[in-house]
Amino acid sequence: MAAVRRAAVIGTGTMGPGIGAVLARAGVETALHDVSAEALERARSAAELAANVLERLDAAAEEGGSLRFESELAAALEGVDFVIEAVPENLDLKHEVFRRLEELVAADAVLASNTSGIPITSIATVCEHPERVVGMHWSNPPHLIPMIEVIPGEKTSQQTVETATALVRRVGYHPVQEKEVPGFVENRVLYAILRECLDLVDRGIISPEDLDLNVRWGIGYKLAVIGPMELLDMAGLDIYEAVGSYLNRDLSTSAEVSSTVRDLIGKGRLGMKTGGGIYDYTPEQIEELRARRAAKLVAVRRALEG
């Protein structure tokens, strides 16, 4: 299996620039492409910011990597052996993109999708070579979170899975191989936590502020060091059985979205992007929060790697 030499990232919104910066630093000649000239222009500064963060992290760097910005898809795909699709989460759009990709890349190039949860098997239905299509789910921000889910579809070859996994290792990240399941594992776990958190807030058991403090300094801090399976062994499986046997049946199993969230959406409060959601934000606070959170994630990652 040859190491990936040239790659392209298709779609440079929230995820593409950080992915590109990580690949370039790991020695891959990388092209970023977007249909929107504005998005491609914004990607230049976003990728530079991400590269600076990688520098601060002292992330392993390999010679030969580079990043270029291409407004033409064919130019972005020239000579590539690996493509990461990061266009919006819409199956029709992904089909359109994968059809075009297959027309323009070599028969053995790997086509990866950064989809958050669309089944890889569905994405690959439009491909002549579904064996080279694989899920490669980066976590946001992609230049900071060093774990990538690798998800084969029904027809994905073992070689494709191995190429994607090797690329994840090469950029210094942890590959996690999973079977196809709606939402993939990371989002299933996250959404299970969010459902219970929102249910507690909906029922007035705890305020949003205290809920955030509870989770950040309780399970959040702990789970960054000790995984859930390790935690079970640490606590004792008998203790889990005793608590789980009465607590599991009291946890939220609601299939509905929380009333707190629905009410806020009804008022046009969608979060930071509208100046407020569960909390209120001024534009200055948003800038400050973003910078402070990125700095903390860098510090925590350095500490955890030690």
Ligand SMILES: NC(=O)c1ccc[n+]([C@@H]2O[C@H](COP(=O)([O-])OP(=O)(O)OC[C@H]3O[C@@H](n4cnc5c(N)ncnc54)[C@H](O)[C@@H]3O)[C@@H](O)[C@H]2O)c1
């Ligand atoms: N944002 C996240 O937190 C996150 C995390 C993990 C995975 N993802 C997944 O990654 C993918 C991209 O998400 P995002 O948040 O970066 O989306 P985004 O909307 O921020 O960016 C998508 C970009 O794709 C471009 N685009 C649209 N059609 C295109 C085409 N035909 N060819 C090339 N570019 C095209 C758009 O102009 C836009 O700049 C989605 O599948 C999403 O589910 C997102």
